[in-house]
Amino acid sequence: MKVIVSHQNTDFDALASMVACLKLHTDATMFFTGKLKEEVREFITLYKNVLPISQAGKLNLSEVEELFIVDVNSAKRIGKFKDLLESDIPITVYDHHMVGDYSIQKGHQIIKKYGACVTILLEEIIQRGIPITSFEATLFALGIYTDTNCLTFSHTTHHDAEVVAFLLKNGANLGVVSEVMRNTLAPEQDQLFSSIINSLETVDINGYQIILSTLIVEDFIGDLGSMAEKLLDIKKCDGIFLVVKMEDRCYIVGRCIVEDIDIPLVLSKFGGGGHRKAASASIKDGDPQGIKELLLQSLRVNTKPKVTAKEIMSYPVKTVFEDMSVREVNRVMLRYGHTGMPVVKEDQLIGIISRTDIDKAIIHGLGHAPVKGFMTRNILSIPKDTSITEINELMLKHNIGRLPVIDEGRLIGIVTRTDLLKVLYGNNHPNWYKKMFHQDDALEELDCYALIEKLPTDVRHILDVAGRVGDELNKNVYVVGGFVRDLVLQQHNFDIDIVIEGDGIAFAQAVNEKLRGEITLYHQFGTALISLDNGQELDIVSARREYYEYPAALPKVEKSTIWSDLFRRDFTINCLALQLNKKNKGLLLDYFAGLEDIKEKKIRVLYNLSFVEDPTRIFRAIRFASRLGFEIEGETHGFIQQAIKDHMIEKLSDDRVREELKLILQEKSVCRSLLLLENYKVFQVLHKDLRIDNDTLEKIRCLDDTIERFNEIFYQPVNRLQIVLMQLLTNFPTEGLEGVINKFATQSLVKLVQPSLTNKGSLYKLLQEEDLDKFALYQALKPLKLEEMIFYYNDCNDPYIQHYLMFYTLKLRDVNCEICGEDLKAIGIKPGPIYKKILDEVLRAKVKGLVYSRDDELNYAMKALEKLRGE
Helix, strand or coil: CEEEECCCCECHHHHHHHHHHHHHCCCEEEEECCCECHHHHHHHHHCCCCCCEEECCCCCHHHCCEEEEECCCEHHHCHHHHHHHHCCCCEEEEECCCCCCCECCCCEEEECCCCCHHHHHHHHHHHHCCCCCHHHHHHHHHHHHHHHCCCCCCCCCHHHHHHHHHHHHCCCCHHHHHHHHHCCCCHHHHHHHHHHHHCCEEEEECCEEEEEEEEEECCCCCCHHHHHHHHHHHCCCCEEEEEEEECCEEEEEEEECCCCECHHHHCHHHCCEEECCEEEEEEECCCHHHHHHHHHHHHHHHECCCCEHHHHCECCCCCEECCCEHHHHHHHHHHHCCCEEEEEECCEEEEEEEHHHHHHHHHCCCCCCEHHHCCECCCCCEECCCEHHHHHHHHHHHCCCEEEEEECCEEEEEEEHHHHHHHHCCCCCCHHHCCCCCCCHHHHHCCHHHHHHCCCHHHHHHHHHHHHHHHHHCCCEEEECHHHHHHHCCCCCCCEEEEECCCHHHHHHHHHHHHCCEEEEECCCCEEEEECCCCCEEEEEECEEEECCCCCCCCEEEECCHHHHHHCCCEHHHCCEEECCHHHCCCEECCCCHHHHHHHCEECECCCCHHHHCCHHHHHHHHHHHHHCCEECHHHHHHHHHHHHCCCHHHCCHHHHHHHHHHHHCCCCHHHHHHHHHHCCHHHHHCCCCCCCHHHHHHHHHHHHHHHHHHHHHCCCCCHHHHHHHHHCCCCCHHHHHHHHHHHCCHHHHHHHHHHHHCHHHHHHHHCCCCCCHHHHHHHHCCCCHHHHHHHHHHCCCHHHHHHHHHHHHHHCCCCCCCCHHHHHHCCCCCCCHHHHHHHHHHHHHHCCCCCCHHHHHHHHHHHHHHHHHC
C-alpha cells in the first residue's frame, strides 16, 4: 500500500497538499495522522463524499510499501508514521518549511521555500498536464490563501501567485474560499478567546514587544492559531505567544510581524515547527508556567536585538561651521550628495541646515551670508540605543528627514530617512537600499562560510589572521570586491582586498606581525600592502568614501563605513563583502543586490553619474562583461552611451586610458571586449581612423592557438600584449601608427610594435618571391623576435608566407657558426676585416646545408679564404 500523510492538527495547506499528491500518485491512499483544525474538520464534513481520507488509527504499518509526507518535515509531527522512518520503504517528502533539528533525514526530499506546500505539488501537476476539477482547484486555492494570508505574507513567492492564476483558470471558486476563511469562532472558542485576552501580559524581548498568554482549560478547543492571528491584528505588538494546556497536552502557538523573531527557531527546543512568522508545538503533560519560562528564555537567546540608531546611522558625520557662507555649504552638499547637514561650533552641535534652506537663501541672493542665519536651531537628537521604531515615529511626528545621534555630548552619527528605509523596506526598495538582514532567497541559500573553508590553506590562513586581529582591535573586518565575487562564482581569484572600519595602518601592522611579510605603508591614504614569501599579496584599506570635484577627476577620499566603502565602487557585482570576525565569519554584505546581478549575469552601475565621475569605468564595464560572460544591463548601457556622447573619455589623461586598455588587451576574452569597444564607438574617440573589422577580430581570436603552436617548439614565454596590439593595429595606415600606438602602449612597447607593423609589407613581399634563397630567408627573419614571428604567422593569409615562417622556425632559426675568430687565428689566418667575410661565407654554406660539423666549417673557411684572395 502507498500512503500519503501530513502533519497533526491538519490545516488547509496540508489537506490540499495531500489531495495534490494523490493526483500525482493515483494508486496511493490518504491518512490523517491526528487531530484536524476545526475549520478543516468542518470542511471535510461538508465534502467527505469527494475527499477519501481515513484516520490512521487502525492502519497496520506493516502494510505500507511507500510513504509520501507533505507539508511537514518533522518526525515528531506525523504520529505513528514516524516508526516507518526506520524501515527500508521508499519515502518522499514535499515541504516548504525550514529544516530543523527534528527534520526527516532520509528519502527523497523536495523542499522549496514557497509560501504554500501545495504550490510545489501543483507545479509538477501543471508540468505533467494532469487535469483538475473545479472543486480541486478551489481546495488548492484555499491551501495557498490560508498559508499566505491571501498572498500577503512576506514568505509568499511568485510561484504561489502563478499557481493561483492557473487555479482560477481551472474554476477555483473564490466565494467558497472567502466563506471558509471568514473563520467565525464557535461559542467555546469565543469563550477561550475572551479568557486569553484577560490573561495577556506584555514583555520586552531585546527591544520587541511580545504578548504572552498562559492558560489551562479542561477540554480540547481547536484553532489557537486563528486566535493568535486575531490578537496580532488588534494588539500593538511585534509578536504573540499562546501557551494553553488542554486535556493532557500543552499547546504553544506563536505569531509575529517582524523578520527578526524566528518562531520555528524559538520553538525548536519544544519540537515545534512551521513558518518563520507562524509556528506551533505541543508537549504531552507539559506545565504551562514552566513552559512559559523556557519560552521566554528561548526568545531572549534566539531573537536578534532590535536594530538601533548605532547600527543604521551614517558616520563619520560631515559637518559645516556656523560662519561658513551659504555658497560654501552648497558646494559641500553637492559634493557629498547630502540634503541636510549638521552645523557645529567648537565641536558642539548647534543646528541643522537643509537643502531647501540653502536653495531659498541662494534664490534671494544671500549666497554670501553665514549659514547660521538660516539653520534650524531647535534640534531633535537621539541617543545611540534608540530603536528604529522610535526613530520612525519621531520622523513621522516631527516631519523631519534626519536625526543626529549623540553620545556623551558628542555627535557620533546621523540617521537619515534613507538609513531608515534601508532597514524598513530593504526588500522592496531599489538595490542600493537593501540591508544585510533583508536578503533574498539566493543569498539565504549561499553558504559563504563553506566557500571560505574550501579555499587553499594559505589563503584561509590570511583571512583567519585578519579576522582575529579585527577581533583583538574590536573592529569589523571584511574581504571585499572581486575576491568575493569570484568566490561566489567559484572561480580562482586570490587578489585579497581587506577593508577595516577603523585605522587601516594600525590594523595592517598588527596583521603583519603575525604573517611576517614585507609591509609597505601609505599613510596619506590609510592603506597598506603586505607581500608574503609565497608571492601572495594582501591589500588593506580603511573603509572610506569618495567624492569627485569634477568629471574624470581622481577621487578625494575620507574615512567612513563599510557601506560607504562599497558604494564608492564601480559595479554591484564588485560591491560584495564577507565579514571575517569570528562572530560573523562568512556573513555576506550585499547592500546593492550584487548577488542578484551575479545570478542574472548583469553588469550594473551603482548610480547614474558613475561614468561621468570616473569614465574609466566604461572600460571596466566592458572588461568585466567580457571576462565573466555577463551582459551590460539596459540602464547602465544607456549611461555609457551618454557619457561617451558627452565626451567624458576625452577628459581622461592618456595614462589612465592606456592602463585600462592594457588590462583589456591582456584578458583572454579580449575579442568580446574589442567588439564592445567598437560598438560603443570608443575606438573612434581614441582615433578617428581606428576601426576593428571582423577579419581582425577573427585573427585575434586565433592568436592563442598560434602562440601555443610556437610554444610547443620553443617553450619560452612571450609578450602576449605586444602580439595582440600588433594584430589589433595590423590594418592601420602606416603614417599614423605612432600616434595611435601611444593610446595603447608605453613608449618602450611602441618601439617594439611600430617597426613590426611598418616593415610588414616589405617582409611579406620578400616571402612571396618564388624560389626564395634559404640564406635570404635566414637573413630576413633572423633579426625578428619570437613575438614578431608569431604575429606575422597569425596575421598573413598567404600559406606560402606561413610555410616560410614555419620552415625558418623549425629548420633555420637555430643555425649558427660554431667557429669564431679565435678558430681562424688558430689555423693561421691573420686577423682583420677578412674574418667577417669568411664567417659570413661559412654561415651561408651552413644555412644552405653545405656544411654540418665544426670540421666542415673549418675546411670551408680555408676554401672561402682562397676564394676571397683570388678575388
